[in-house]
Structures are given as structure tokens and as C-alpha cells.
Amino acid sequence: MKLTGNTIVVTGGTSGIGMGLVEKLLGLGDRVITCGRREDRLASLSAKFPSLVVKACDLADEAQRKAFVEWVAARHPAVNVLVNNAGIQLTADLTRAVDVQKVRAELETNVVAPLHLASLFAPLLAGKKGAAIVNISSGLAFCPLAFMPVYCASKAAMHSLTLSMRRQLRDLGIAVYEIAPPSVDTELGRERRPAGQAASHGGMPIGEFVDAVLKALEAGVLETAIGQAEGLRTKRESLFESMNR
Numbered sequence: 001m002k003l004t005g006n007t008i009v010v011t012g013g014t015s016g017i018g019m020g021l022v023e024k025l026l027g028l029g030d031r032v033i034t035c036g037r038r039e040d041r042l043a044s045l046s047a048k049f050p051s052l053v054v055k056a057c058d059l060a061d062e063a064q065r066k067a068f069v070e071w072v073a074a075r076h077p078a079v080n081v082l083v084n085n086a087g088i089q090l091t092a093d094l095t096r097a098v099d100v101q102k103v104r105a106e107l108e109t110n111v112v113a114p115l116h117l118a119s120l121f122a123p124l125l126a127g128k129k130g131a132a133i134v135n136i137s138s139g140l141a142f143c144p145l146a147f148m149p150v151y152c153a154s155k156a157a158m159h160s161l162t163l164s165m166r167r168q169l170r171d172l173g174i175a176v177y178e179i180a181p182p183s184v185d186t187e188l189g190r191e192r193r194p195a196g197q198a199a200s201h202g203g204m205p206i207g208e209f210v211d212a213v214l215k216a217l218e219a220g221v222l223e224t225a226i227g228q229a230e231g232l233r234t235k236r237e238s239l240f241e242s243m244n245r
């Protein structure tokens with residue numbers, strides 16, 4: 001995938017991996033559009049990067065997803081790349097009644113939204129030079145951590161959906177990539193961390209991770225597991241016991 005000269009939508013640019021990708025892609029001269037729910041973060045990003053296009057949007061809401069894609073299509077018809085990055089990570093105790101609203105919210109954000117967005121963007125991307133969709137899954141797609149079962153299942157679903165998406169969209173000239181991150185030091189799962197430790201949990205530094213993502217995309221590798229995620233992909237369920245001991 002060519003990393004320059006694109007008009008790229010990166011979902012979830014208000015923190016973590018999305019923000020890291022936005023910054024790097026802007027530096028490469030791409031036109032970058034991003035979204036998120038936290039409007040104060042979007043305003044700070046706009047102030048820091050005047051060429052960045054931002055739009056407040058809750059991707060867990062079907063109507064807002066459709067409105068976001070229509071907004072992009074009307075203002076940035078050159079769009080040729082979608083990075084499905086936005087996601088949330090919740091825990092669930094399966095020994096008691098699960099909070100079904102939380103389960104739905106996690107699946108809506110991590111599975112329904114990227115799938116729906118890909119299908120809405122596909123006609124806009126079709127036939128364009130360098131057309132691509134990049135799905136950010138997880139090493140946990142291949143071997144779950146039992147205390148976050150829905151999250152891991154959502155990422156396993158994204159892995160499977162990426163395979164189907166790649167097959168279905170190839171005739172439209174859209175390349176579909178999957179990036180499976182290891183633990184990266186972002187705000188993911190911040191709800192369960194003590195205040196003040198929301199953004200640091202000992203994972204790979206964001207800059208190092210983003211560099212590895214761009215290297216893999218530039219090399220045209222369709223499925224890349226980065227860092228420890230590669231071990232999870234190759235060893236899969238054999239690691240389940242040791243991880244959940």
C-alpha cells in the first residue's frame with residue numbers, strides 16, 4: 001500500500017493508536033479525516049494539526065455512522081482508505097448475569113460499526129487508486145484473555161470478517177488489510193484502571209507500534225500480527241491455559 005497521496009479516514013483518532021496514526025499520516029502528507037466522541041479532544045487535535053479534518057461521531061450509533069459517511073462523501077470525495085481503528089475494551093464476569101447493554105455496546109462498537117462502515121465506504125473507495133480498508137483487530141483474536149471475553153470474541157469476529165471482506169471487495173479493487181496489535185500503551189480499557197493510570201499499562205509504545213503498522217502496510221502484507229501478537233497468532237489456543245492460569 002502506498003502511504004502517500006491518500007485521503008484517509010482513521011476512526012477513533014482522539015487517543016492511542018488512532019492518534020498516533022493520524023499524526024504519522026499527516027506527516028507523510030496524506031489528507032486525514034478522523035472522528036471520535038470526545039469533542040474536547042477533537043478540538044485540541046484541530047488546534048495542533050490545522051490540516052486535520054475532524055468530526056464528532058458516536059460510531060456505536062447506526063444513524064451517526066451513516067451521517068458520518070455521507071458527510072465524508074460530500075466533502076472529501078477523494079477518500080480512498082478507511083482505517084477501522086475505533087474500539088472499546090470491557091470486562092465481563094460470566095459467573096453471573098451479564099450486563100447485556102454493555103455486551104451490545106462492545107459488539108456494536110468493535111464489530112457492527114467497522115463492518116457497517118466498510119460496506120458504506122466500499123462504493124466510495126471502489127476503483128480508486130490505492131483503495132484500501134485496514135481493520136485493527138488484536139492478538140487476542142487468536143487467544144482470548146478470559147476476563148474480557150466479549151472483547152476477545154469481537155476481535156476474533158473482526159479477523160474472520162476481514163477474510164470475507166478481502167474476498168468480497170477484491171473485485172472492487174479494494175485491498176483489505178488486518179493489523180493485530182499486541183498490548184500497546186494506550187487508553188484502552190481505561191474505565192477499569194485507577195485514575196491517573198489510564199494511559200499507561202506497560203504495553204508497546206504507540207510510536208513504535210505505529211511505525212511497525214506503516215512498515216507492514218507499505219510492504220503490502222495483508223495480515224500482520226505485531227510484537228507479542230505474532231506469538232498469539234501462531235500458537236493460538238495452546239497459550240490459553242498459561243495466559244489464564
Ligand SMILES: NC(=O)c1ccc[n+]([C@@H]2O[C@H](COP(=O)([O-])OP(=O)(O)OC[C@H]3O[C@@H](n4cnc5c(N)ncnc54)[C@H](OP(=O)(O)O)[C@@H]3O)[C@@H](O)[C@H]2O)c1
Nearest residue numbers: 012014015016017036037038059086087183184186187188
Ligand atoms: N492498546 C492495545 O493494547 C490494543 C491491543 C490490541 C488491539 N487494540 C485495538 O486498537 C484500536 C485502538 O485502540 P487504542 O488502544 O488506541 O485505545 P484508545 O486509546 O482507548 O482509543 C480508542 C479510540 O476509539 C474511539 N472510540 C471508541 N468508541 C467509539 C465510538 N463509539 N465512536 C467513535 N469513536 C470511538 C475513542 O474515541 P472517543 O473515546 O473520543 O470516542 C478513541 O479515539 C481498538 O480497536 C483496539 O481494540 C488495542
